[in-house]
Amino acid sequence: MFKTLLIANRGEIARRVMRTARRMGIRTVAVYSEADADAPHVREADEAVLIGPAPSSESYLRADKILEAARGTGADAIHPGYGFLSENAKFAEDCAKAGIVFVGPPADAIRAMGLKDRAKALIEQANVPVTPGYHGDNQDPEHLKNAADAIGYPVLIKAIAGGGGKGMRKVDREKDFLAALESCRREAQKSFGEDAVLIEKFITNPRHIEVQIFGDSRGRVVHMFERDCSLQRRHQKVIEEAPAPGMTPNVRAAMCSAAVQAAKAVGYVGAGTVEFIVDGSGKLREDGFYFMEMNTRLQVEHPVTEMVTGLDLVELQLRVAAGGSVPEQDQISLKGHAIEARLYAEDPASGFLPSIGPLDILDLPTGDPRIRVDTGVEQGGEVSLHYDPMIAKVIAYGGGRDEAIGALKGALAETHVYPVKTNGGFVIRCLDDADFASGNVSTGLIGDKLDDLLPPKFELQAALLAARAVLDAGPGHGRAGGVWSAGDGFRLNADPVRQVRFVRPGETDAIPVSLSSGTGRDITGMINGNAVAVSASLAASARLVRDDAGLTVFAGGETHRFDIPRPDAAADALQAGGLVKAPMPGKVLSVSVKDGDTVSRGDTLLVLEAMKMEHALTAPRDGVVESVSVSAGAQVGEGDALVTLAEDGEEAA
Known part of the structure; x- marks a missing residue:
């Protein structure tokens, strides 16, 4: 086994690998950019090496600096995590030349399967069905457009390298193709250092099901069953689960066998994922899936596979890289159901724009043995504009799918983040969707139902909770004159009607909130003429944090901010x-x-x-x-x- 492992990555995967290596008695080395100097993965490592400025092109994508750090610290192995250099064949070769083990597949396998166009050509030769499209070498824009025209719209433009929803564009009309191609190529070049693309027929109402495979240097390749990653927004996975809803033994056998055969065709070693696009128009069929691509690395969603198989995939990666073997196929069994949500720093109410800044509040669920949280940040840290906006992965396990979904919803409702905005409440509404709950899920579900899944602009119940907190702080809210100057509707021999005014952050129009009953468990009132009532369960579970400017309300997985208007706010706006x-x-x-x-x-x-x-x-x-x-x-x-x-x-x- 290795003596020293360098982790050539950051965030939650760096911490995940580091903790597994430490448990195995392996010394760990972290690399970090200037933006990550105080990051948890840096503090937790046995040794840490600064490799450059914040931009990944000057730090985490600099293979030369990472190899220099490995040599300088005596590392005999490098784990690339996922993203960055994890699917870079030249980096794998450079590690071998330096006498350092690359914890991943051989460079030839990365080349064969890491680029989507080459992988499709290889799979076609093996008689595995692939999605209709163009994956040739001619990258001239007009040639690609002609290919798209011949395939028929809608089509999908997809970068041949990378993943994670980046470098991918759906095009519905011929006239939009060239602009979408240019944007796709720019994004792919910045994310993966490669701007070549392929064109695929866009399959309507598809499912995205992938198979976890694992190979060793003895030629054995096994599968660890499937994951369903169909719930996506703009090709970015939002929720992943294992096993796939509605999966039958025959379809599972066919899909997993195809995945193993694909891996064997390139002499695959280590962890990998074979991804299929599946016809979601009816029940799963043995002839209703198509090879899409192979990720020659560990995936973000690997925890759901770990939870239903009981295997530690990172530990197995390290053992296989050190010459060990994978288990026999009949030793790998499937038990229960696991589901994972990616908690992103983004604002669903504002078109899912990234939200960056300090994490003044970051409370993640703890104490429930069914819940696992993987995160690379902590309270007091920040979300940087330089890297992926994922704050954490929240994973839940249950004896069945319904139990796992219920546990995940509860965990997300207990997740509190401020002032950075997140998609937590959005994910809860996705989990509550009737089609998702029944297993009738496709990659288009979020797009089709987006209006129903987005949060309201001004949450009435949360506003009422905030009003009670302000008004219960005391008569006059701290102003001189007490009850006589409070202006809260106090009347002798009558029920009081108390009022407070809020503004939404960044706005100036004050919204009056009248509280007619705020004692005991009953909370009722009026907001802009709307009668509002807060349930006892919501009132009990909500958390309110007050500061000089207003209140933050955490309720039902959402974060609501209510500012108390300043007299001069309008002049400043x-x-x-x-x-x-x-x-x-x-x-x-x-x-x-x-x-x-x-x-x-x-x-x-x-x-x-x-x-x-x-x-x-x-x-x-x-x-x-x-x-x-x-x-x-x-x-x-x-x-x-x-x-x-x-x-x-x-x-x-």
Whole structure:
């Protein structure tokens, strides 16, 4: 077994590998960027080495610096985690040349299966069904467009490297193809260092089912059953579970056998995942699945497989890399059900824009043996704009699917994060969806039901809870004059009607909340003329945190912020009707307008890059561009003015 292991990654996977290695008696070395100097994985390592500035292209993607750190610390093995260099064949070769074990498959296997176009060609030769499409070498835009036209829309443009939903675009119309191709290639180049793409027919109402496989140097390859990863948003997995709902023994046998055969075809060693797109129009069929791609690494969703098989996949990775064997197939059994949610730093109410900043509050569920939480951050840390926005993985286990879903919902409801926004409440609503609960899930479910899954702009029950907290703080809310100056509706010989006013963060219009009953377990009141009541169970489970500016309410997996308006707030407010501001820190990739241009509501003004994703900012209304405050390549902060439209009826100067 290895004496010293260097983990060439960051975040929750670095901590996961580190803790497993330590349990096995292996000394650990962390590498880190300047942005991660205080990260948990750095503090927990036996030794840590700084490898560069915050951008991953200057740190975690620098193979030379990582190998230098390995040599300098005497590491005899490198675990790449997932992402970054985990599927980089040259890095695997460079490790071998340096006499350091790469904890992953051989470079030839990475090359054969790591690039989606080559993998499809190989699988076609093995007579495994693949999705109709084009995966040739000709990357000329017009050639790719002609291929898409021949396949028929809708099509999927997909980067041949990488994964995680990045470098992928669905195109519904011929006229949108070239713009989508350009955007897809830019994102792929930044994320994976490779901008080549393939084109696939977009299968309507598909399911995404993948098989965990494991090979050793003796030529044995086994499977560890399947995972269903169908619940996705923009090709990014939101929830994963094992086993797949509705899976039959015959379909499982066919799919797992195909996955094992694919791995054997390239002499695969280590952990890998063979992904299939499955016809979701009816029941699963033995002839209703198509090879999509193979991930030649450990996957983010591997914990659900660990929970239903009882295996530690990271430990098995290390043992196989050191020359050990995988178990016999009949030694691997499936028991119970596990489901995982990815808790992202994003704001569903604002189009899922990334949310970055300090983690002043980060309370993750503990104490329930059915719940596992993997995270790379902690309270007092921050979510950086430089890396993936995943805060944690919350995984639940149950004897059956319903029990696992119930446990996950409870765990997410107990997860409190502030001021960074998360998708926690959004995921709970996904779990509550009738189709998902019944197992009738496809990759299009979220897109089809998005309006029903998004949170309300102003949560009435949470506002009522906040009002009671403010009003119960004491007469007059701390002002001189006591009850006589409180203005809360106090009347002799009558039930009081108490009132407080809130504003939404970033807005100035105050919303009056009247509390007619706030004692005991009953809470009732009026908000903007709407009668509202808070259930006893919600009142008991909600958590309220007060500060000088207002209150934060955690309830039902959602975080609600209510500010108490300042008298001068209106004077301070920006008139944002014609002002487009940066919704987050990032880099301006392109600017589509100039001073004096006429634009229509929804026209793209510029494209901003943050957290490896591109975000098109559009005109809030029809008008004329008065000024453009930035240019391509500029770094901007949250709230920075980008483009200003002239007032209605005015021409740009």
